[in-house]
Amino acid sequence: MTNKYAVVLAAGQGTRMKSKLYKVLHPVCGKPMVQHVVDQLNKLELNELITVVGFGAEKVQDQLGEHSHYVVQEEQLGTGHAVLQTDHILADKKGTTVVACGDTPLLTEETLQKMMDHHEATQAKATILTAHAENPHGYGRVIRGGNGQVERIVEQKDASQDEQAVQEINTGTYCFDNEFLFKALKGVSNNNSQGEYYLPDVIQILQNQDEIVSAYQTTDFSESLGVNDRVALAQAEKLMKQRINEMHMKKGVTLVDSDNTYIGPDVKIGQDVIVYPGSMIEGETTIEDDAVVGPHSMIKDCHIGAETVIKQSVATNSRIGARVKIGPFAHIRPESSLGDDVKVGNFVEIKKAVFGEGSKASHLSYVGDADVGSGVNIGCGTITVNYDGNNKFMTTIEDDAFIGCNSNLVAPVTVGKGAYVAAGSTINKDVPAEALSIARSRQTNKEGYASKLNSNKKD
Template structure:
């Protein structure tokens, strides 16, 4: 196999987006468009990937990190000029270079692989990714000769009536013999209305040199979608969501209402998981077999164990064990870890806390910066008072402790193994193992007090 390289065109500002956010960084199903493109290219065993950046270069580099090398197109002088910025890195290399626009998030690695295979089979100098469009208006038409090779690309404004009837369109994705690409780019002219250097002109130059120019037609027109405005962005979002949900359903996941379920591209889900409507599942979330999620839950960057149930709750950047019951209306905040058979019930907030196996906080509690052992019962209205105005402190609740309702545990503090905290207590000293701690005022009843107050009000 010849060496493979890729150039991602990501220098355009995208004025039609009417946004302060750089165009290729707009997310589709939670991931920036350019990241979708780079992730798919990285399935091709590339020797080098170069991203051409311009306006907003630093933010694109922050997003892609070490996945790419970068070159800057300081002036936006067309797609040919953009590719030429990679000359210093690629010009002396032999192999095949794929050129992809950074605003085509629906393009798949499988299609790119098929494009490269077609290129190799035909021993072509260039191969164009094409698609069949029911309505090709606005697209460049691909004109083929009798042998199936590409004769030329005709833009809409230059096409004859007969050519406009052609439904095979240019998607703007190509692969080239690398040496031929950069040699041809030297001969691309900007003698046009826009005064720009167009990459498709390379095709005409190669044809004039009697080189083979091939084409691979993707069976999925949706992959050709380039996002230039918010309308196209919403179309890409819908198509990507449909693709992702269908993948999971065909892999054994029940999605009750796919139209109302949003799953990110990096989420992994086991078999016989059930996802109810209104859920948003993002990031690198992993959901194990037989779990139930939803309705209306939001989960990001979590590991969820087998047979766990999450109902109408929010969880982020946490590890959740097997057979856990969460919600409804619970909030699992980052850096939390829940063991197996844990219960975090309605209106319970957990933050940077660990729960051992079988522990429960069933309702109306805040457990933050806490180390909760196994078999612990935390009563309704319990608060770990973790913040002194400057620093956060740890609350430790050891195995099999019982925390009565409406208790305040003022950190740093430890409740020992098997200890009891009486309801309504405010604990600011350690509780020994097996002890009962009562920290509340003794009840006093004032007989006849209510009648006295009523008489005063009448006077």
């Protein structure tokens, strides 16, 4: 089996983005562009992937982590110079090397694999990924000979009238015989107006050596999009969103208004899930069959069970069971776990809390740093008082307990199994199982007092 390598070019500053954020870290559908590229390449079962970093090197490495090795291009002297920085790692290795740019987030594993297969089938020393452009203005044109091999790449400014009519364009993604690539790179000159070493010059060097230079044309022009400014970033976002949404719909997900539904690239959704408009589903989220999300819900890094309904609510980094009812206007904060058949109603906030099966907090409550058992009813206006200004403390509510409305549970505190807390109580001591706890001032009625107050009012 042929060894496979990849080089991702991610050293440019991206000044046209007009941003403090390094260009390749700008997100497309919630994931940085360079992460999209690296994720697709790593699906090819590479022997090694190297990312060439420059500006913002540490932030790119923080983002990609162990998904890549790294080399630093201290001076940005062109794409050829960038690839040459990997010389000490790759130069003597046999195999096939893909070179891709970190600002091409729409590249897919399927296209990259087909390009590599074509490269090996034609026994080429270099293969260019091309695309058909209805309006090729501004792109380098790929000029083929009668045998279908690439004769040359002509930039827009250098193209003749006939060459400008060619609609096959260079996407900037390449496949090389690794040994020939590094030999040719040493012959690349910077004798040009920019004083830079350009990777496409390798193509001309190989052709001068009578080596085979091939081209593989992708059927999806959008994969050629390189993001250099905010306009292109918006285009990439729109195209990626459409691709993701269509994929889910083809797998049996109903998107009521796909133009106004935003789903991240790593989200997994089961069959017969319904997603209403205005919803955003991001990160490592999994939604099981027959669930309903939205309208206007935000879900990130959650596991959501079958038949669960989340309306106009926010859930982050939590595990939510089956047949759970959430919302409207609920907030499930990180590290929460809701068991099956739980209800979290309007204006309820759950934070770092566990709810057992069938428990309910139907409205206007805050439950944070809590372990809530099964079959618990938490009344309206209940608060777990978990913070003393310095430290957080746990509240434990055991199975089948009943918490009356407008109760404050001052942690650390435990309400025992089957216990009752009377409405309006402030509980700062443990409540035994099956007990009724009342912690409020005795009511006093002063007859006629209101009339006295009214008589003292001034007109």
